[in-house]
Amino acid sequence: MNLLKKFGLAAMASAAVIAMATMAGAAERTLRSSDTHPDGYPTVEAVKQMGKILEQKTGGKLGIEVFHSAQLGQEKDTIEQTQFGVIDLNRVSLGPFNNIIEETQIPSLPYIFRSVDHMHKVMDGPVGQEILDAFAAHDLIGLAFYDGGSRSFYNSQKPIKSIDDLKGMKFRVMQSDMFVDMVKALGANATPMPYGEVYSSIQTGVIDGAENNWPSYDSSGHFEVAKHYTLDQHLIVPEVLVMSKKTWDGLSPDEQKAVKEAAKESVPYMRELWAAQEKKSEEKIRAAGAEIVTEIDKKPFIDAMKPVYDKYLKSDKLKDMVTRIQATQ
Incomplete structure (x- = not known):
């Protein structure tokens, strides 16, 4: 009862959904995994694939059921429920962890x-493992990183071929201080606003453009009103798959090993699905007549980020991680 009070309605709703799945005949050792993305999305399909791998590795002892489309709540709620063991597995963005686990700020x-x-090499290597290990102090076990796409600038005015082309332009950004500072450092004006307002704001000239990945540029219809897309890839933020430490502690060493292996083995499958989705969106957008700038000198963009890094890298540990990432070839 105290646990339900802690989570309120979100936990009660989650418990109801989970109970329905159990009554439907879910196995006793079926792990419950949450995702806010819809069924068929690459992260959802990747965790389903992990479940198949896990069943094979454990001889049918452990399986996974994915509750997609935010059936168990939005990310903030599901993170808390995963920490308390109400949810076993959770695919979430790194953003909500930025103020809790300082290491997660680095990929952002x-x-x-x-x-x-480069992101794959870093997140598959020692730095990525350090970030995953940092979750343990917060009642979570970091298992793997999935792709979230690379975000680039698009606008309705002109092709952006150099940092100078950004000067004075107005771009919508996510409601994040770091991203506002990023756009300012590039010489442009940042306008935080809800995602749903972007299309009409570009159309009416309130802003010149925004920034996002290929699938979002496609599904939002923004390519219809902002036909200039420059692949500067300023943000390539992975997403993370975590397990409740409470659930983890209840597994045998062999089962823990199988969970970690199954999670890692699901990553290439997820990346394959994501790449296919990006390709499909890119083909659609190019066919619609959008102008895509693929070749730009990123060095001036990167050099302009010094004040942003100075502001947000507040510990020697984070500074060292950045140095090692920049040295990764």
Whole structure:
């Protein structure tokens, strides 16, 4: 009863959904995984794939059921429920952890990754493992990183081919101080606003453009009103799959090993799905006549981020992680 009071209606709703799944014949050792994305989304399908791998590795002892489309609540609620063991597994964005686990701020820094391949090398390596390990102090076990796409600038006015082209332009950004500071450092004007207002704001000239990944540029219809897209990839923020430490502690060492292996083995599958989704969106957007700038000199963009890094890197540990990421080839 105290646990339900802690979570309020969100936990009660989650418990009801989970109970329905159990009555539907879910196995006793079926782990419950939450995702806010819809069914069929690459992260959802990746965790389903992890479940198949896990069943094979444990001889059918452990499986996974994915509750997609925010059935168990929005990310903030599901993070708390995962910490308390109400939810076993959770695919979430790194953003909500930025004020809780300082290491998660690093992949959110603008231009910290030179490319998607660079991000993969870093997150698959020692730095990525350090970030995953940092979750343990917060009643979570970090299992793997999934892709969240690379975000780039698009606008209705002109092709952006250099940092000078950004000067004075107005761009919508997520409601984040770091991203406001990023746009200012590039010489443009940042306008935080809800995502749903972007299309009409570009159309009416309130803003010149926004920034996002290929699938979002496509599904939002923004390419219809902002036909200039420059692939500067200023943000390449991965998403994370975590497990409740309470659930983890209840598994045998062999089962824990199988969970970690299954999570890691699901990553290439997720990346494959994401790449296919990006390709489909890119083909649609190019066919619609959008102008895509693919070749730009990123160095001036990266150099402009010094005041942003100075502001947000407040510990020697974080500074050291950035140095190692920049040295990763």
